[in-house]
Amino acid sequence: MTEVRLADESFLTDDFLRQLINVGEVDILVGVPTHNNAKTIGAIVETVQAGILKFFPRERAAIINADGGSRDGTRELVASAAIDDAQRRSKLYTLRTLHSISTQYGSSPARGTALRTILAAAELLRAKACSVISPESTQITTDWLTTLLRPVYSEEFDLVLPTYSRHRFDGILLTNLLYPMTRALYGLEIREPYALECAFSGRLGSQFLAQNPWHDETARAGSEIQFTLAAIAGQYRICQSFLGTKEHVDRRAADLVPALRQTVGALFSSLEPNFSLWNAKTGSHPIPTTGPAREFTLEPLRVNRKRLRGMFSTGVAELESVFQSILSPSTLAELQQIARLEDFRYSAELWVKTVYEFAAAYHKSVINRDHIIQALAPLFRGRAYTFLVENGNGSAADVEDNIEALCLEFERMKPYLLEIWNGRE
């Protein structure tokens, strides 16, 4: 007899639990975390419904909206997206049930809690294949549903991560730190380790739900990347699927520190529990990928390079006392040297050395860990500036070559990380 283990549903509201019990069991579950997404959520839910009708008409399905206290009617829009309208529009009809449930998990947005709610719902409904769709993905098409869910539902993959066609300067933190470092550490060429869209099996979802320390602020903040790392650590079957163009999102510079906390902080904190997994790995290999691993678009983009350069130079000068606790004297001296130059190059080798020394400092908690992450921001701006300069006139292939060279540098210098991990105090 199979052991039946239900999710810890204590954090779910009674009303939400009642609705889930009414649904029963499903084959497919699509989760949409939201917070004030009234402008986009209607179209996204309609596309998801149409995708399910088109590609999974014989499966029992549910759309779960986990909302962080929207005040613009987002939840009402999800609730009003009736399946009958979708059937009329698409002229496709489901043979089984398609439910749409919205719940509010809190009064302020918290991505980790939203993901936890979706995972708990998936476990309670015993969903075989689940997907999470970002409420900002306005370029979503019905094909996304099959591209993401089919490998889990039919090919027994446990995690499907997206790849996109992006602007060459979009996602610089991904291309210059998260992708190369994850690849060097765990030996898998995962292009988007921090994925706002993904699909996963019920067993991976349940395992992550049970093991992730949800009470920990860092674990909650970086739950997306923690999810990928949990799949790697658990040696689940992972693949990538190309979803098409990811629109350039205009972000203010102030977004950088929260982005670093959510991603780099989570990556650094995962190094301790996974030490036995990554310390012996050398090199890397590709994972199964449907479509291209990455495409770059080259249209012109106005970027304030002067500001990036200025913030790097100021940061290196002003944070000297902080860097003395984190970086080795030689790395700090090199950084101070290039920060004084008008047109500097933050080389791949120096960048990798910097990142690894930050990771070791985070492990040893030389100062407050959040301060370590914050101190990385000005240095990242310096690296971003160099990336812009080096790839300013390059073709898509040149950009890809540069990223590949950086990845190889991360792999080449991995012994340095191991050396300082337990070595220098």
Next chain:
Amino acid sequence: MREMIVTELTQAMQELSRGFAHILPRIIVWAIIAFVGWVVAYGLRVFLRSILRLIKFDKLAENAGASQLLTRAALPSATELVSRFAFWVAWLGFILLGVSVLGIVGLQGQIARFFLFLPRLFVALFIMFFGLLGASFLSRAALLAAVNANLPSPRLLSVSIRTIIIIFVLSMVFEEVGVAEQTMLVAFGIVLGALMLGLAIAFGAGGKDLAQQFLEKRLVHGKKDEPKEDELSPL
């Protein structure tokens, strides 16, 4: 006459011997107490040093900025200093306890006052340590936030925050140990008042354009159409 002197001397010697015989056991008791105290204090020092090393107290002191102060003053590490301090306080306590056994009139009150002062001294040291820790943490947090927000003079902001907190902590410490309470209170008020006035004048006179921009940005929406440049999306 001669006999009288001899008698007096003999009497004095006998009294001295009696007095010495009377106090000798007390001195021996005092010496035993002092010796036992030394053993206990030494044990306490070793124990405390091990505990502090175990909890990485030196790193904590470094974070608090206390280590730098100690190095500049050519003092040993924070762990060594605290364990030595505990040793001397404990041994001195035992010595004074032994002195009270001697029954010297006038010293009893002083010894009692010393023991009453000890808790206040410990509280003051506690305030001092955590105050320095807080000052270091908050000044670094302010420095990082200011650098990442691209604010002018981040280090000045950080040092100002650190200085204000340290002044505040010192005033609390002096008040706790009862040293120049009134003077410290007045001095603290004057320093803080002067600092605030200075900042207000500096902001008003030197940064009026900045203040104007700030207020316009906050209160007047859509007044100026600034040229918009893309920021890189990190993710």
